[in-house]
Amino acid sequence: xxxxxxxxxxxxxxxxxxxxxxxxxxxxxxxxxxxxxxxxxxxxxxxxxxxxxxxxxxxxxxxxxxxxxxxxxxxxxxxxxxxxxxxxxxxxxxxxxxxxxxxxxxxxxxxxxxxxxxxxxxxxxxxxxxxxxxxxxxxxxxxxxxxxxxxxxxxxxxxxxxxxxxxxxxxxxxxxxxxxxxxxxxxxxxxxxxxxxxxxxxxxxxxxxxxxxxxxxxxxxxxxxxxxxxxxxxxxxxxxxxxxxxxxxxxxxxxxxxxxxxxxxxxxxxxxxxxxxxxxxxxxxxxxxxxxxxxxxxxxxxxxxxxxxxxxxxxxxxxxxxxxxxxxxxxxxxxxxxxxxxxxxxxxxxxxxxxxxxxxxxxxxxxxxxxxxxxxxxxxxxxxxxxxxxxxxxxxxxxxxxxxxxxxxxxxxxxxxxxxxxxxxxxxxxxxxxxxxxxxxxxxxxxxxxxxxxxxxxxxxxxxxxxxxxxxxxxxxxxxxxxxxxxxxxxxxxxxxxxxxxxxxxxxxxxxxxxxxxxxxxxxxxxxxxxxxxxxxxxxxxxxxxxxxxxxxxxxxxxxxxxxxxxxxxxxxxxxxxxxxxxxxxxxxxxxxxxxxxxxxxxxxxxxxxxxxxxxxxxxxxxxxxxxxxxxxxxxxxxxxxxxxxxxxxxxxxxxxxxxxxxxxxxxxxxxxxxxxxxxxxxxxxxxxxxxxxxxxxxxxxxxxxxxxxxxxxxxxxxxxxxxxxxxxx
Amino acid sequence: xxxxxxxxxxxxxxxxxxxxxxxxxxxxxxxxxxxxxxxxxxxxxxxxxxxxx
Numbered sequence: 001x002x003x004x005x006x007x008x009x010x011x012x013x014x015x016x017x018x019x020x021x022x023x024x025x026x027x028x029x030x031x032x033x034x035x036x037x038x039x040x041x042x043x044x045x046x047x048x049x050x051x052x053x054x055x056x057x058x059x060x061x062x063x064x065x066x067x068x069x070x071x072x073x074x075x076x077x078x079x080x081x082x083x084x085x086x087x088x089x090x091x092x093x094x095x096x097x098x099x100x101x102x103x104x105x106x107x108x109x110x111x112x113x114x115x116x117x118x119x120x121x122x123x124x125x126x127x128x129x130x131x132x133x134x135x136x137x138x139x140x141x142x143x144x145x146x147x148x149x150x151x152x153x154x155x156x157x158x159x160x161x162x163x164x165x166x167x168x169x170x171x172x173x174x175x176x177x178x179x180x181x182x183x184x185x186x187x188x189x190x191x192x193x194x195x196x197x198x199x200x201x202x203x204x205x206x207x208x209x210x211x212x213x214x215x216x217x218x219x220x221x222x223x224x225x226x227x228x229x230x231x232x233x234x235x236x237x238x239x240x241x242x243x244x245x246x247x248x249x250x251x252x253x254x255x256x257x258x259x260x261x262x263x264x265x266x267x268x269x270x271x272x273x274x275x276x277x278x279x280x281x282x283x284x285x286x287x288x289x290x291x292x293x294x295x296x297x298x299x300x301x302x303x304x305x306x307x308x309x310x311x312x313x314x315x316x317x318x319x320x321x322x323x324x325x326x327x328x329x330x331x332x333x334x335x336x337x338x339x340x341x342x343x344x345x346x347x348x349x350x351x352x353x354x355x356x357x358x359x360x361x362x363x364x365x366x367x368x369x370x371x372x373x374x375x376x377x378x379x380x381x382x383x384x385x386x387x388x389x390x391x392x393x394x395x396x397x398x399x400x401x402x403x404x405x406x407x408x409x410x411x412x413x414x415x416x417x418x419x420x421x422x423x424x425x426x427x428x429x430x431x432x433x434x435x436x437x438x439x440x441x442x443x444x445x446x447x448x449x450x451x452x453x454x455x456x457x458x459x460x461x462x463x464x465x466x467x468x469x470x471x472x473x474x475x476x477x478x479x480x481x482x483x484x485x486x487x488x489x490x491x492x493x494x495x496x497x498x499x500x501x502x503x504x505x506x507x508x509x510x511x512x513x514x515x516x517x518x519x520x521x522x523x524x525x526x527x528x529x530x531x532x533x534x535x536x537x538x539x540x541x542x543x544x545x546x547x548x549x550x551x552x553x554x555x556x557x558x559x560x561x562x563x564x565x566x567x568x569x570x571x572x573x574x575x576x577x578x579x580x581x582x583x584x585x586x587x588x589x590x591x592x593x594x595x596x597x598x599x600x601x602x603x604x605x606x607x608x609x610x611x612x613x614x615x616x617x618x619x620x621x622x623x624x625x626x627x628x629x630x631x632x633x634x635x636x637x638x639x640x641x642x643x644x645x646x647x648x649x650x651x652x653x654x655x656x657x658x659x660x661x662x663x664x665x666x667x668x669x670x671x672x673x674x675x676x677x678x679x680x681x682x683x684x685x686x687x688x689x690x691x692x693x694x695x696x697x698x699x700x701x702x703x704x705x706x707x708x709x710x711x712x713x714x715x716x717x718x719x720x721x722x723x724x725x726x727x728x729x730x
Numbered sequence: 731x732x733x734x735x736x737x738x739x740x741x742x743x744x745x746x747x748x749x750x751x752x753x754x755x756x757x758x759x760x761x762x763x764x765x766x767x768x769x770x771x772x773x774x775x776x777x778x779x780x781x782x783x
Contacts, residue, residue, distance in 0.1 A: 042769040065766030115756060123749040127742060143734075150738065 032072040032080045033097040034087060037423050037644065037659035039068055044092065051090040052083060068420075068659070069097065093660060095644065111227045117162040118220040124158030125213035129709070132210040136706045141203075148200040151209040155193065163189055163216045165223065181360045181405065184367040185219060188212075188396035195393045198386070206390065211397045211708045218716045219405045226409035248279040251323060270324045272317045274478055274506075281333045282324030284309050288507040290479065292316040294446045296628050297580040301536060302480070304507050304523070314628055319479050320506020354430040355680055356408040363404065371395040374699045391701050397708050398698040399691055406716055407683035410723035415676035418726060423660040424641075424669050431655035433680070434639040435673035437620045441568055441666075442611060442633070444625035445579035445589055448643060449561050449663070452626075454480055454536055454553035456488040462540075465497070466549060469514060470540050472496035473521035476503075476510045481538050482521070484553055509538070517543030524550060536585075555585070557593060560664030565593045567667035574619075578602055578610060580629050607633035624666065626650050641666060675726055683719040690715040 036048060045063045048070055052061035057078040063070045072083060080096040087094040131147040139147060166189065169182035189212050196207040249256040251269040261279045264270065269285065272278050290302040296314050305311060311324055313333035375392035382388065416426045426432065443449045462470065471489035474482035475496060489496070499519070502512035509522010520527050520541040527539035527548045536553040568575050577590045577598040586600035602610065611633045614621050623630070623637035626646030634640040634653040642654040643661075651657055656669065694711045697703045755761070 042772040045766060045769065046773055046775065063766060064763040065769060066763045112756060112761075115761070116753065119749060119752045119756070123745050127745050130741060131738075154742075 032074055032078075032083060034070050034072070034080065034084050035095040035097050035644075035659070036063070036068050036070055036087065036092055037095075038093045039063065039065065040421070047090050048087055048092060051086050055083065055086060058083070111224065114165065114220060114224045114227055117165070118217065118224055120158055121162035121213060121217040121220055124154050124162075125210065125217045127154055128210045128213055132207075132705065132709070135207075144205075145200065145203050148196075148207045148209070151207065152197060152200060155209040155213055159189060159193065159212060159216060162220065166216070166219065179364040179368075181364060184364055184396065185215070185400060185405075187368070188393070188400045189216060191389075191393045192397055195389050199390070202386075206705050208393060208397060208705050208708065211705055211712065214709060214712055215397065215400055218712070219400075222405040222409045225406075225413040228413065249273070264326055264329045266326050266329055268326045268329075270326060272311075272322045272324060274317055274319055274321060276317055278311050278313050278315050278317065278324065280313050280324065280326040281328040282311055282326045284311055284322050285325045286323035287320050289320040289322050290318040290507050292318055292480070294452060294627065299446070299581050301582070306507065319477065319504065354408075355433055355677075355684070356404075359404060359684060367396065367399045370399065370695070370699075377699075378701070387701070391699070394701075394703045394708065395695065395698045398694045398703055398711065400712075404684070404687050407687055407719045407723070408680055410720050411676050411679045411683065411726065414723050414726045415672050419656075419665070419669055419672055422665040422668055423658065423662070424665050425657040425659060426655070427657060428655040431639055432673045432676045434620075434655070435622065435670060436677035438573070438622040438639060438670060438673075440574045440576065440614055440619045441622045441624065442576045442578050442614070442637065443595075444623075444627060444630045444633075445577055445581055445586055446555060447626040447645065448624055448630075449557055449577065449589060449593065450555040451558050451661070452555065452645075454484045455556045456484050457552050457554050459488045459551075462549060462551070464494070466540065466542065467492070467494050468497040469519055469542065470521060470549075470551065472499045472514075473502070473510045473512060473519065473540070476512070481536070481553055482510070485521075485538075485551065514543065519543045520548075524548075554588070557589065558661055558663045560662040562593055563664045564667050565595060567664070568670075569594075569596075571667070571670060573670075578607055578633070580604075580627075604629040604632055608636050611636045622670075623654075625654075641669070672726065679723055679726060683722055686718050686722065687715060 036044075039045065039048060045065060048063050049061050052058050052070065052072060055074075055078065057075040058072055059075070060073040061070055070087070072080075074083070084094040084096050128151045131151050135144050135147050163186075166182045166185045169180065170186035173180040173183055192208040192212040192215075196209050196212070199205075199207055248259060248261050248264055249271040250259045250264065251271050256271045264280055268280075270278075270280060270282065274289070284305055284307055286307060288304075288306040291305045291311060292302050293299050293312075293315050296312060302318055305322070310327075311317075311322070313328075371392045374395045375388050378388040378391045379385065412426075412429070412432055415432055419426055446452055459467070467489060470485050471494055474485035474489070476482075497514060499512040499514050502510060504510045505522070505526075507523075508526040509520055511518060511520040511522075513519070518541070520543075521538060524537060524539040527541045529539050529548045529550060536555070538551050538553070540549040540551060542549065565575055574597070575595045577586060577593075577595045579586045579598075579600055580602055581600060583600040586598050589595075590598035599610065607630060611621050611623060615636070615638065620639075621637040623634050623640040624642070625631075625634055625640070626643050627650060630642075631650050631653045634642060634650060639656070640654040641656045641658055642650045643658045644651070646654075658665065690711060694703070694707075697707065760767075
């Protein structure tokens, strides 16, 4: 989203007309996009579109249910956040997306390109098949030759267009002196067409034009499924990455100017406003505030910071404005050093080869050797070049990996589609296979198992007057604890007490006057009580001489967390909670959810070690985490999941992104992944059985084009139908 | 067998028309949102007249 700057009134009409330098020209219409993870039906589409179209600046809004997103055509004066709030008021979760990052993804174009080739191959295959049926049912002599020639006339241009992706890939592999699946495919297509042309020229009986085309058609169908599943995941993942715009406010000559984070240098003074994340490491030179460190350490308790204290990149400023003097920028910041843990841990995972790759490694050389042997054997036995080449072509066509090429993509597409419907985005191609092997699940606490936003626990210990007072005081602050009080009060429909002279003292709390007495809400030590239990709490001074009230909070578990733990334990998983937070709160959450094991006050490096120790014990670990302190562990784990609200680095390190608030889809993901891997193996078995039956026929020279066509279609359809069984169950 | 001289071109033309139709739908982006489109038929909006754009 382009930042739009409003120009001040110009002093002369000429200035008004000239565009101001350095300001992006406002687009005539802004295209905005919102991610809507929870929409699922017609009513949702209508509600979202109606709520958006009611806004005067919105020209058109259209929901895309497949991508779970809405594209909005709006006047430039409206912000995406404003529209997201509209949608949230209508009762749907909405996140802002960066359309600039969206338009950069060319993945849709790749999918459409394959679909176009698929259509041409399908059209040609049907027509040639029609002519071939005539030949198989007994056309002879001139009629047969004419049919073969017409087939050739359709096949050659159709293949030249539609089989291009295979030719290109095969050529690239051969140039790099490697073998991939596309080499036997290309060889089969080329050899089939070449021998068929030769046969037709000699008025022979058999031509494989239809086989070459159906082969291309089925293989393209596999590629298309693959591309579609991956492009949906990739583009959505890229959209999420675009959520945080890397901008900072640099203070120059006393006035803050917005600059790119990459332009910051050591010694620069940077303004961090309440609610913003520190872009660099630095020392606080001005201001006092409370700082949320949960992204870096997992602590839920905000820390008090004043002039002279250090602040690390990634920490969130909560209450008052802070000015930092940068001490480390860019790759030297503590944030980046955490991200560097990922690079180390990730190299381990890249060693994982997918089932399809393992199959291809065995398959490609095997096919070549087999057809070469058949060719040589027949050449020696019969001495006839024409027969030998025909046999070799038949072997290649029969063994060609139609079923194999469809077996994996059909299953992963069906499984990913099902998981996407449940709000899980599968980013990595091999994630499902790895997920199926998991036997241990490690969770981060803050922001993953819990919502990361506190809620009041002892609200009902307060009487009505105290509640009204606390509500009124809390309204004056955007501190998370104050917002929790406001939420609790609004849920009960309390009206706030009338206050005057309300001021917020950043880092400490709010105070005001109420019926000639001073009332305060804030840090216990500031209000004048000692908070010995040291949990998340705030104190309320009623100004009547009594002891201040202590209001306590806790970070409540995400919806579905308890269900998820039960489901995981029913599946026989070991469930571990690993957090950088204090022991008391970690133990409380672990106990509440009935988790097997927990560890508190764990440093980021120790998280990585913990996961690696489990791996060395032979366990397959699923890591679920959202913070920067989890990124190393996310990358070290066998497979990882992060929520959509997680930071960029955490989402980048994980294989699957959880789009909604609810955690329970993770249990479905594990079940679906196991089912998918089972189907993939079944499909490999089907494909193998088919080869075991058909290859001896081909080598013996008994495979007519009719048999090849029947065998190929049957096996391809069987594996596709088997794959679709995943979708059926809910 | 003379029937073939016009039956074969007819079959090719009909198939070609289907292909052209498919390419048109693909180019005009009618496969962007299959899930949404299948559900929009349940909506009562725009039943009287099509949307302006």
